[in-house]
Amino acid sequence: MSKRQHISAVVNGDPVEFLSAPGTTLLDALRDELGLTGSKEGCGSGDCGACSVILDGRLVCSCLVLAVEAEGRRVETIEGLADGGTLHPLQQKFLEHAALQCGFCTPGILVAAKALLDANPDPTESEARYWLAGNLCRCTGYDKIIRAVMDAAAELRQVRV
Amino acid sequence: MSQVDFIAPDSAEKASRALLAAGARPLSGGTDLLVQLRAGRLPPGMIVDLKRIPGAVGIRQEVGGFVIGAATPGMTLSEHRALGLAWPGVVEAANLIGSTQIQGRASMAGNLCNASPAADSVPALVAARATCLIVGTSGRRMTPVESIAVGPGRTSLAPGEFVLEIHLPARPARSGDAYLRFIPRTEMDIAVVGVAVNLTLDDTGVVLDAHVALGAVAPTVLLVPDAAAALIGSKLDDAALDRLDAAARAACHPISDKRGTIEFRTKIAGVLARRAAVIAHGRAEKRS
Ligand SMILES: Cc1cc2nc3c(=O)[nH]c(=O)nc-3n(C[C@H](O)[C@H](O)[C@H](O)COP(=O)(O)OP(=O)(O)OC[C@H]3O[C@@H](n4cnc5c(N)ncnc54)[C@H](O)[C@@H]3O)c2cc1C
Ligand code: FES
Ligand code: FES
Numbered sequence: 540m541s542k543r544q545h546i547s548a549v550v551n552g553d554p555v556e557f558l559s560a561p562g563t564t565l566l567d568a569l570r571d572e573l574g575l576t577g578s579k580e581g582c583g584s585g586d587c588g589a590c591s592v593i594l595d596g597r598l599v600c601s602c603l604v605l606a607v608e609a610e611g612r613r614v615e616t617i618e619g620l621a622d623g624g625t626l627h628p629l630q631q632k633f634l635e636h637a638a639l640q641c642g643f644c645t646p647g648i649l650v651a652a653k654a655l656l657d658a659n660p661d662p663t664e665s666e667a668r669y670w671l672a673g674n675l676c677r678c679t680g681y682d683k684i685i686r687a688v689m690d691a692a693a694e695l696r697q698v699r700v
Numbered sequence: 701m702s703q704v705d706f707i708a709p710d711s712a713e714k715a716s717r718a719l720l721a722a723g724a725r726p727l728s729g730g731t732d733l734l735v736q737l738r739a740g741r742l743p744p745g746m747i748v749d750l751k752r753i754p755g756a757v758g759i760r761q762e763v764g765g766f767v768i769g770a771a772t773p774g775m776t777l778s779e780h781r782a783l784g785l786a787w788p789g790v791v792e793a794a795n796l797i798g799s800t801q802i803q804g805r806a807s808m809a810g811n812l813c814n815a816s817p818a819a820d821s822v823p824a825l826v827a828a829r830a831t832c833l834i835v836g837t838s839g840r841r842m843t844p845v846e847s848i849a850v851g852p853g854r855t856s857l858a859p860g861e862f863v864l865e866i867h868l869p870a871r872p873a874r875s876g877d878a879y880l881r882f883i884p885r886t887e888m889d890i891a892v893v894g895v896a897v898n899l900t901l902d903d904t905g906v907v908l909d910a911h912v913a914l915g916a917v918a919p920t921v922l923l924v925p926d927a928a929a930a931l932i933g934s935k936l937d938d939a940a941l942d943r944l945d946a947a948a949r950a951a952c953h954p955i956s957d958k959r960g961t962i963e964f965r966t967k968i969a970g971v972l973a974r975r976a977a978v979i980a981h982g983r984a985e986k987r988s
Contacts, residue, residue: 544706561706562704562706564734583738584735584738584739585731585735585798585799585801585802586888588801597773598800598801598804599801599805600802600805602734602738603731603734603735603805604734604805605706605727605749607706607708607749608749610708651800654800669887670800672888673800673888
C-alpha cells in the first residue's frame with residue numbers, strides 16, 4: 540500500500556489539511572476525507588459532470604483529478620455556492636424553474652453553470668448548452684435547466700449594474 | 701484503482717529521472733491516464749505529474765512562433781488571442797476534445813502521447829509542422845510531432861523521456877489552417893475521421909505551400925504529401941479539390957468498426973479534406 544501523503548489546499552475559501560493515498564481522486568477525498576458530499580460520482584470517467592468542481596479557476600471533473608494534485612491549490616465545490624443561508628441566484632432559479640428531479644446531476648450542473656457565468660455573464664442559449672454538454676441529466680430533458688441558467692444570468696446582470 | 705505512487709517534481713531533469721522507473725508514467729491533464737488507471741488498465745507504478753515543472757503549463761511567443769507547455773489545458777489555448785489568430789485550426793482541433801470540464805485539464809501533449817489514431821489535436825499539429833521538445837536523462841532533442849506515435853497507444857519515447865513543449869513555427873503572411881472531424885453528434889464523441897489542412901497563399905490567392913493530415917484512417921495520424929501537392933499552385937478550383945479528395949482517399953487504410961466502415965471513412969476523408977481546404981484558404985486570405 541502506497542504511503543498516504545499530507546495535502547494542504549484551500550477549499551471554498553478555507554484552508555484544509557488531509558491525508559490521501561496517491562491513487563485517491565479529488566472527488567473521493569472531498570467526500571470521504573472532508574465530508575463534502577455534494578459532489579457526486581456518476582460515471583468516474585469524465586463523461587457525466589456530476590463531480591464538477593472549480594480547481595484554480597478552471598472547471599474540471601474531480602473524478603479525473605488526483606487529490607495529491609490539489610496540494611497548494613484552490614478548490615471550489617457546490618458547498619461554497621450559497622452565501623451562508625442565502626441561496627445563490629442559480630440555486631434559487633433551479634428551484635423556481637423546477638430544473639431538477641432526482642437531483643443527482645444538480646450540484647455538478649450548478650458548479651458548471653457558475654463557471655460559465657463567471658467567464659461569460661451574458662451567454663446565448665446555444666453557448667450555455669455547449670458549455671453544459673459535459674453535464675448529463677437523466678431526468679429533466681435539460682430544457683428547464685437551460686431556462687434556469689438563462690434566467691439566473693439575467694438576474695445576475697441586473698445585480699451587477 | 702491500481703496501487704500507484706505519485707510525485708510532482710519541480711524540474712524537467714528530476715521528472716526524467718523519475719520516469720526511468722518501471723511502470724512510471726507522465727501525468728498532464730489526466731483525462732486519459734486517470735480513466736485508464738481507474739479502469740484498472742494500467743499496471744501499478746509511479747505517476748509523475750509534469751505540471752509543476754517550469755514551462756510545462758503556459759504559452760509563450762518566440763521567434764515568430766509559439767511555444768506551448770506540454771501540460772497546457774485546452775481552455776488556456778482558447779483564451780490566447782494571438783495563438784487563435786495565427787493557428788485557428790490547431791486551437792479549434794484542441795478545443796474539440798471533450799467537454800468544458802475536460803478542456804479545463806486536457807493537453808495537446810497528452811492527446812499526442814496517448815497515441816490514439818483519432819486524437820483530435822494531432823492532425824492539426826502535424827499539418828502545422830509542429831515539433832516537440834523531448835527531455836530525457838541524456839539531454840534534450842527536438843522531433844516532429846508525427847514521429848511520436850508509432851501505433852495505437854504506443855510512442856517512440858524512450859524510458860525517461862517525455863514531451864516538455866510543443867513548438868508551432870513562425871507563420872508567413874496569408875497562411876491559414878483548419879480542422880474538421882466527423883462524429884455522429886455535435887459534442888463529446890470520438891472522431892470517425894479527422895482532417896487538418898494548413899495553407900500559405902501568394903498575393904493572388906495561389907497556394908504556395910500546403911500540408912494535409914488525416915486522423916482515424918490508419919494506425920497513426922498521417923501526413924499526406926500527395927494531398928498537399930494536389931493544392932500547391934492552384935487557387936483551389938474544382939479540379940484541385942477533386943485531386944485533393946482523391947489523394948486523401950488514396951492515403952486511407954482504416955479499419956471498420958462500430959463508428960464507421962472502411963468505405964465510409966475513406967469517402968468522408970475526401971469530403972472533409974475539401975471542406976477543410978476551403979476554410980483554411982478563406983482564413984489565409986484574411987491574414988495579410
Ligand atoms: C469525457 C472525455 C471526452 C474526450 N473526448 C475526446 C475528444 O473528443 N477527442 C480526443 O482526441 N480525445 C478525447 N478525450 C481523450 C483525452 O481527453 C485527450 O486525449 C487529452 O488530450 C489527453 O490529454 P491529458 O493532458 O489529459 O493527458 P493525460 O491523461 O495526462 O496523458 C495521456 C497519456 O499521455 C502520457 N503523457 C501525458 N503527458 C505527456 C508528456 N508531456 N510527455 C509524454 N507522455 C505524456 C500519459 O502518461 C498518458 O499515457 C476525451 C476524454 C474524456 C474523459
Ligand atoms: S463522475 Fe466525474 S464525470 Fe462522471
Ligand atoms: S435531475 Fe436526475 S439526473 Fe438530473
